Ligand SMILES: CC(=O)SCCNC(=O)CCNC(=O)[C@H](O)C(C)(C)COP(=O)(O)OP(=O)(O)OC[C@H]1O[C@@H](n2cnc3c(N)ncnc32)[C@H](O)[C@@H]1OP(=O)(O)O
């Protein structure tokens with residue numbers, strides 16, 4: 001029997017110059033720059049340009065892109081109409097997936113895959129997607145659409161369109177950090193999906209639509225939402241001490257592992273000794289816990305982490321600190337993975353362009369294990 005690598009685990013399928021995930025050094029580089037340095041010092045807009053072009057922008061390049069991004073933020077009327085047709089109790093990832101598909105169908109350059117058109121479509125999608133998730137959260141709450149504001153940067157504006165109020169700088173900063181950390185992660189399942197679709201010479205919006213489908217699952221992006229379901233199952237008690245919350249979380253985890261449950265937000269296919277992005281995201285979560293004065297959330301976080309480490313030695317992944325961070329900011333739980341879409345559009349579209357520039361149809365082989373050739377039964 002052929003040596004089959006289930007889930008393509010450990011298989012190197014292509015080269016990439018976009019990011020380097022190094023589990024040995026527990027590091028992640030975007031185009032050579034450590035992600036924690038980018039998260040500390042750079043805007044989402046700068047990171048987007050870095051991922052797409054390979055270099056950090058100079059002042060003129062950044063100013064041009066910032067102007068473009070601010071001019072392309074408003075929710076398109078066709079997209080709004082399509083969203084309004086979807087039930088308010090469907091999953092917001094279905095809304096995001098549908099919205100990107102509608103954007104593609106309406107884009108005048110949908111079938112133009114030249115490098116220039118591709119970059120323009122990537123930038124427009126990056127600019128336009130936040131309005132989808134912001135509008136979706138608001139319509140579910142019975143609130144009206146909030147128009148984008150051109151005087152706000154990307155991170156400030158996403159929060160503005162979602163909540164209709166300017167957020168304090170600490171909150172904006174934690175949100176910006178999450179977007180930078182979520183932007184790109186080499187050949188993860190959704191990015192690989194986007195590359196498979198691109199490899200057939202399909203268009204950018206089709207590739208992103210497919211990637212959203214792959215991101216939705218709880219073994220991938222859906223884990224940030226699932227983390228919050230765990231917290232809710234344990235029970236969030238705003239007046240509880242950190243210690244009491246930690247004790248309840250530990251007991252919950254011990255019980256879950258005794259039942260052989262998989263607990264989302266822990267483990268990773270590539271990192272086996274911790275996720276390079278967790279310390280930076282955890283620091284942002286700590287700042288939010290302090291800002292909102294919610295020590296019991298830290299108790300739940302620590303209790304689960306400690307019990308998982310003691311029982312199985314498995315470390316948290318990025319979705320673990322990101323989930324409670326978004327919760328504290330006021331996002332509805334089901335909106336967490338659409339936030340991941342907003343960020344990962346940067347990485348997906350960079351990979352779509354890289355795949356197209358050096359394409360080969362992605363079509364692996366399988367070993368057949370079904371019945372041998374046989375005769376049809378007589379009619
Ligand atoms: C941004 C991201 O997408 S990060 C990933 C987000 N996904 C999650 O958080 C989902 C939970 N985690 C998991 O399911 C896994 O760790 C994965 C899918 C991410 C990676 O898994 P793989 O590399 O395929 O490892 P696999 O699932 O085979 O796990 C290896 C062992 O660790 C255990 N394990 C791994 N993760 C977990 C977990 N979260 N909870 C409990 N046990 C776990 C498995 O049960 C398995 O144990 P066994 O050998 O006794 O059967």
Ligand SMILES: O=C([O-])CC(=O)C(=O)O
Nearest residue numbers: 184185187188189269270
């Ligand atoms: O790399 C992976 O398999 C999943 C992940 O962490 C990501 O996509 O950010």
